[in-house]
Amino acid sequence: MAQKPLPDQPVVETIPVAVPRAADKIRRTARELFYAAGIRAVGVDEIVTKAGVTKPSLYRAFPSKDELAAAYLRDYDAEFWQRFEARLDTAGRDNPRAGLMDFLHNLGSRAGAPHYRGCGLSNTAVEYPDDSHPARKVSEHHKQKLRLRLAELAADMGADDPKLLGDSLMLLIEGAFVTGQLFHAGGGPARALAEAAERLIDSHLKG
């Protein structure tokens, strides 16, 4: 449109901006709502309304609410690893302890934020005890990967029992996830996360 604008009219360039598709809007809105309120607490009507789309659009892009929840967690999982590995990279691959501690310091402070809601993947496992649920499957797979990664890092640090240190660190991390949303005043037990991790790591490097 407006191939030859009249002299006294402003020239309007047609810049092609990527307009978000309905499926993307749904994905993003579901992500926010599911994380903040929990999956069971959010209905599909609320999602499509807040996303500015309609229900058929949701069911054209996702076969069911359960699968939408699984997709939300797959996004969550991807973002988690992106941030996690980024911190390890910043500290340098030759210094896994510093990278992990960077992550833990960050987590410890985030967990004290006013409306912190912990880990969306852990929360989903609490909401859906049944292993057959597609969303829970994503959660379990993620946690198994996290467990292995922590043991790997423990080994890289030179721990005498890497699996034991990795599991110990995982307990601290998951504990920070949960207590973070229980003590939202900022001064919850999660403030002890980094210090406790340091002590545990120390105790495994002394041997």
Add this chain to the structure above:
Amino acid sequence: MAQKPLPDQPVVETIPVAVPRAADKIRRTARELFYAAGIRAVGVDEIVTKAGVTKPSLYRAFPSKDELAAAYLRDYDAEFWQRFEARLDTAGRDNPRAGLMDFLHNLGSRAGAPHYRGCGLSNTAVEYPDDSHPARKVSEHHKQKLRLRLAELAADMGADDPKLLGDSLMLLIEGAFVTGQLFHAGGGPARALAEAAERLIDSHLKG
């Protein structure tokens, strides 16, 4: 009835056995279902059906489902402290470390059971992010009490920084609650609970 039984008829004594009232049956059934499946996942119809009563009986004893959930958690809280303090007593009040470790060893093994579902109070906080929910209020109050109690025990052990050690132990415990229901194969990270606690306690007693 049967004041003067005939000679060839068996004597039937009238022993007054406490027949569980409808409210009690509801409370017990709700407890099982809420813990196993989560509060949001269980409808009041399922509760009354499994309890063998009817819906009006539920609403005569409890003003709402939310309040029934709160009652469930108050029961849960009471049982928790009963078992917790019992273990401390068995070990002797002069040996808080042994008592706590007894609790942690027990928790670590329970968390590996096939259908372990963690702590009902923690789970509820995940299910209900809103502080105004009556069930969540019970959960938050319980966790604050647990935090104080752990710091108390840390002080009794002679820790240099009792609050820090208490919070560290709390992270481990909550971590065992949630990972216990994520890795139900028995070999989850919760197996590291006791050992990690020992190391943390040691590190706080060295000073």
Add this chain to the structure above:
DNA sequence: CAATATGCGTACCGATCGGTAACATTGTCA
């Protein structure tokens, strides 16, 4: 015996749940 209180069940309510059928509208590209 009659009166009353307590405990419980039958049947129902409106609202919301996840999900779908049928069709109109739009923008894109050939």
Add this chain to the structure above:
DNA sequence: TGACAATGTTACCGATCGGTACGCATATTG
């Protein structure tokens, strides 16, 4: 211009949600 893919519109479905009006039964008490 015409075909196509994506989205919106509207209306609907059966099931389940939490919650309630009302009446029946039994046991106590005068």
